[in-house]
Amino acid sequence: MIDRPLFVFEMANNHQGSVEHGKRIIREIKEVCNDFPEFDYGFKFQYRDLDTFIHPDYKDRFDVKNIKRFQETKLTQEQFAELLNELRSCGFKAICTPFDEISVDRVAEQGYDYIKIASCSFTDWPLLEKIASKNKPVIASGAGSSMDDVCRVVNFFTNRNIDFSLMHCVAEYPTTNAHLQLNQIDYYKKSFPSIRIGFSTHEAPDNTMPIRLAVAKGARIFEKHVGVPTDTITLNGYSANPQQIREWLLAAREAYEICGIEGERYPSTEKEQADLAALRRGVFARNNLIPGKPLEPKDYFLAFPCCEGQLVASDLSKYNSISIKNNIVHNAPIMKTDILEKNNTEELYGILKELTQLLSDSNVVVPVGSECEISHHYGIEKFHETGVAMIDCVNREYCKKILAVLPGQSHPTHYHVQKEETFVVLHGDLEIVLDGEKKVLHKGDLMTVERKVKHSFASENGCVFEEISSTHYANDSFYDERDSFVRPRKTKVHFTNEMMKQINRE
Numbered sequence: 001m002i003d004r005p006l007f008v009f010e011m012a013n014n015h016q017g018s019v020e021h022g023k024r025i026i027r028e029i030k031e032v033c034n035d036f037p038e039f040d041y042g043f044k045f046q047y048r049d050l051d052t053f054i055h056p057d058y059k060d061r062f063d064v065k066n067i068k069r070f071q072e073t074k075l076t077q078e079q080f081a082e083l084l085n086e087l088r089s090c091g092f093k094a095i096c097t098p099f100d101e102i103s104v105d106r107v108a109e110q111g112y113d114y115i116k117i118a119s120c121s122f123t124d125w126p127l128l129e130k131i132a133s134k135n136k137p138v139i140a141s142g143a144g145s146s147m148d149d150v151c152r153v154v155n156f157f158t159n160r161n162i163d164f165s166l167m168h169c170v171a172e173y174p175t176t177n178a179h180l181q182l183n184q185i186d187y188y189k190k191s192f193p194s195i196r197i198g199f200s201t202h203e204a205p206d207n208t209m210p211i212r213l214a215v216a217k218g219a220r221i222f223e224k225h226v227g228v229p230t231d232t233i234t235l236n237g238y239s240a241n242p243q244q245i246r247e248w249l250l251a252a253r254e255a256y257e258i259c260g261i262e263g264e265r266y267p268s269t270e271k272e273q274a275d276l277a278a279l280r281r282g283v284f285a286r287n288n289l290i291p292g293k294p295l296e297p298k299d300y301f302l303a304f305p306c307c308e309g310q311l312v313a314s315d316l317s318k319y320n321s322i323s324i325k326n327n328i329v330h331n332a333p334i335m336k337t338d339i340l341e342k343n344n345t346e347e348l349y350g351i352l353k354e355l356t357q358l359l360s361d362s363n364v365v366v367p368v369g370s371e372c373e374i375s376h377h378y379g380i381e382k383f384h385e386t387g388v389a390m391i392d393c394v395n396r397e398y399c400k401k402i403l404a405v406l407p408g409q410s411h412p413t414h415y416h417v418q419k420e421e422t423f424v425v426l427h428g429d430l431e432i433v434l435d436g437e438k439k440v441l442h443k444g445d446l447m448t449v450e451r452k453v454k455h456s457f458a459s460e461n462g463c464v465f466e467e468i469s470s471t472h473y474a475n476d477s478f479y480d481e482r483d484s485f486v487r488p489r490k491t492k493v494h495f496t497n498e499m500m501k502q503i504n505r506e
Contacts (some may be wrong), residue, residue: 003040004038004039004040005039005040005215005220005221005222005252005256006039006040006041006042006093006198006220006221006222007033007039007040007041007042007221007222007223007224007249007252008041008042008043008044008095008116008139008221008222008223008224009029009041009042009043009044009092009223009224009225009226009245010044010046010223010224010225010226011025011026011043011044011045011046011225011226011227012046012225012239013046013069013070013073014225014226014227014228014233014235014239015073015075015083016073016233017072017073017074017075019075019079019082019083021228021230021233022075022083022086023082023083023086024228025226025227025228026043026083026086026087026090026092027086027090028228028242029043029226029242029245030090030091030092031242032242032245032246032249033249035246035249036249036250036253038253038256039249039252040093041091041092041093042092042093042094042095042113042114043087043090043092043093043094043095044095044096044097044116044223045080045083045084045095045096045097046096046097046099046118047080047096047097047098047099047103047106047107048070048098048099048100048103049100049102049103049106050070050071050074052100052102053070053099053100054067054070059071077106077110080110081110084110084112093113093114094111094112094113094114095112095113095114095115095116095139096110096112096114096115096116097115097116097117097118097121098115098127098131099118099121099127100127101126101127101130104127104130104131104134105130107134107136108134108136112136113136113137114136114137114138114139115131115134115136115137115138115139116138116139116140116141117131117138117139117140117141118141119141119142119143119144119145119169119171119200120171122140122141122142122143122144122145122149122153123145123149123152123153128153128156128157132156132157132160132162135160135162136162137162137163137164137165138157138162138163138164138165139164139165139167139198139221139223140153140157140164140165140166140167141167141168141169141171141200141223142166142167142168142169143169143170143171143200144171147191150166150188150191151191154166154192154195158194158195164195165195165196165197165198165221166188166192166195166196166197166198167197167198167199167200167221167223168181168182168184168185168188168197168198168199168200168219169199169200169201169202170202171202172202173202173236173237173238174202174203174204174236174237174238175201175202175203175238176203177203177207177209177210180203180210182199182210182213182214182217183217185197185199185214185217185218185219186217186218189217189218196220196221197218197219197220197221198219198220198221198222198223199211199214199219199221199222199223200222200223201214201222201223201224201238202225202238203238204237204238205224205235205237205238205239205240205241205244205248206244206247208247208248208250208251209251211248211251211252211255212251212252212254212255213255215252215255215256215259216255216258216259218262222252224240224245224248225238225239225240226239226240226241226242226245227239227240227241228241228242229241277306277308277312278305279304280304280306280312280313280314281302281303281304281306281312281313282302282303282304282305282306282307282310282311282312282313282333282334283300283301283302283306283310283311283312283313283315283316283333283334284300284301284302284303284331284332284333284334285299285300285328285329285330285331285332285333285334286298286299286300286301286330287299287330288327288328288329288330289324289327289328289334290324290327291324291325291326291327292323292324293323293324294321294322294323294324294486294487295322295323295324295334295339296487296488300334306333307333309335309336309337310333310334310335310336311333311334311335311336311339315341317343317345318491318492319343319344319345319348319491320341320342320343320344321341321342321343321344321380322339322340322341323339323340324338324339324340325337325338325339325340326338344380344491347380347381347383348374348380348491348493351374351380351383351389351493352372352493352495352496352499353499354406355372355389355404355406356495356499356502356503357502358404358406358427358462358464359402359404359464359503360502360503360505361427362426362427362428362464363426363427363505364402364426364427364464364503365504366391366393366402366495366500366503366504367393368500370391370392370393370402371391371392371492371494372389372390372391372492372493372494372495373389373390373391373392373490373491373492373493374387374389374490374491374492374493375387375388375389375390375411375489375490376486376489376490376491377412377479377481377485377486377489378484378485378486379486380491383409384406384408384409385408385409385410386409386410386411386412387409387411388403388404388405388409388411389403389404389405390402390403390467391403391404392472395471395472396471397470397471398468398469398470398471399419399421399467399468399469399470399471399472400466400467400468400469401466401467401469401472402426402464402465402466402467403464403465403466403467404462404463404464405428405430405457405458405459405462405463405464405465406459406462407459407460407461407462408459408460409458409459410456410457410458411456411457411458412456412479412480412481413433413454413455413456413479413480413481414454414455414456414477414478414479414480415451415452415453415454415455415477415478416449416451416452416476416477416478417451417452417476417478418451418470418471418473418476419451419469419470419471419472419473419476420448420449420450420451420469420470421448421449421467421468421469421470422446422447422448422449422467422468422469423441423446423447423448423449423457423465423466423467424444424445424446424465424466424468425441425442425443425444425445425446425463425464425465426443426464426465426466427443427462427463427464427465428442428443428459428461428462428463428464429441429442429459429460429461429463430442430445430457430458430459430463430465431457431458431459431460432447432455432456432457433455433456433457434447434449434453434454434455435453435454435455436454441465454480
């Protein structure tokens with residue numbers, strides 16, 4: 001299981017057929033890794049059973065590309081086992097790329113931690129079947145493959161419940177910046193969100209920009225060819241020496257530091273908060289304020305600078321109820337020690353969830369973009385006893401609203417002077433009182449409330465009804481108990497996209 005970033009060092013044939021030189025590579029890379037304990041590391045070999053891998057007629061054809069290199073750098077299984085013991089003693093994870101079925105058996109017999117699939121073998125289905133049969137974690141590079149093939153290989157392993165990681169790779173040796181195609185990391189992450197994505201690199205070994213970008217894009221496995229040059233050994237254009245690996249890992253460390261926390265909001269520092277506070281507008285008393293009164297817009301003004309412990313503009317959310325606790329004089333900063341605050345976000349979100357369920361049950365269609373207004377006459381904490389939710393659909397010469405009454409909820413007695421309204425019950429039951437006369441309406445029932453007629457309503461089991469009326473005016477509702485209401489007594493809220501989908505059954 002890969003938890004931390006994994007850096008894989010590919011030895012390939014850079015051991016030059018010498019066990020001692022292979023051990024030197026492992027040890028010198030280990031010395032570099034000791035300075036970067038925050039990462040995990042693996043060393044990778046390549047296995048080919050040359051007796052069967054190369055066609056009999058071509059075994060001595062050194063004019064054919066790679067045959068000479070494979071034959072001259074050949075190691076026995078005993079020699080590879082010696083190298084394997086060395087990398088394990090250095091604490092590296094053991095990784096191997098087999099290029100044929102016999103080599104897959106040897107990888108499994110020797111207990112490697114991961115099997116790596118090279119890009120040239122990415123759709124070698126007989127080889128993939130053999131690899132899958134070992135049920136070991138697999139890391140695969142898909143350079144040059146179509147997205148259809150990538151999907152097939154991903155599904156092949158994930159459907160078999162094999163721990164699978166996919167590497168973005170460009171198989172040009174070395175790869176120029178113009179051909180690195182690092183946006184493929186984003187493409188893979190979006191296409192396969194449940195698997196780890198990595199980056200197998202073949203750029204020039206002193207080029208550290210790609211590792212920085214790969215880290216920023218979210219790759220979590222990084223593979224690079226490594227070797228140690230000598231008087232007789234010259235590294236190719238994409239293999240890194242130990243000092244270049246040090247610079248590579250240093251670039252990765254710096255990139256992780258710059259990128260910071262992943263998958264969650266970062267914790268703000270005290271300095272950041274102090275720097276922001278110094279730039280915010282403070283809340284000041286417009287007039288003398290006395291205890292027991294709610295803080296309303298007419299009571300304050302906003303200005304710069306603010307002082308430590310002062311109420312600031314960002315505290316004036318519609319979900320934050322503020323009342324005066326101590327006397328505050330004209331023009332003075334309103335300090336948090338002089339007020340009482342109550343944040344209603346959780347209560348309002350809970351109310352929205354209840355309303356979403358009621359509206360969904362009613363099969364009503366709520367127009368996209370409609371505003372919802374929560375009336376909480378005696379405070380949000382008493383909304384389930386007294387209140388209503390009103391969804392404004394249209395308000396012209398004619399007006400349409402959808403009203404939702406939760407089970408056991410009532411709405412206080414009031415009347416309108418300018419507006420005449422008609423109620424149509426869409427769901428549930430509605431008990432309405434007109435001028436002291438009580439009636440119970442059910443789904444499909446209709447009732448008109450004329451101007452200046454006092455009315456109240458309630459529902460035992462919950463109700464959704466439509467209000468069709470003449471133009472609605474903001475100050476055209478007159479309540480018998482207005483003086484005992486909280487201020488403000490309404491809060492505008494918005495259903496989330498997911499709530500709207502549930503309501504409209506999309």
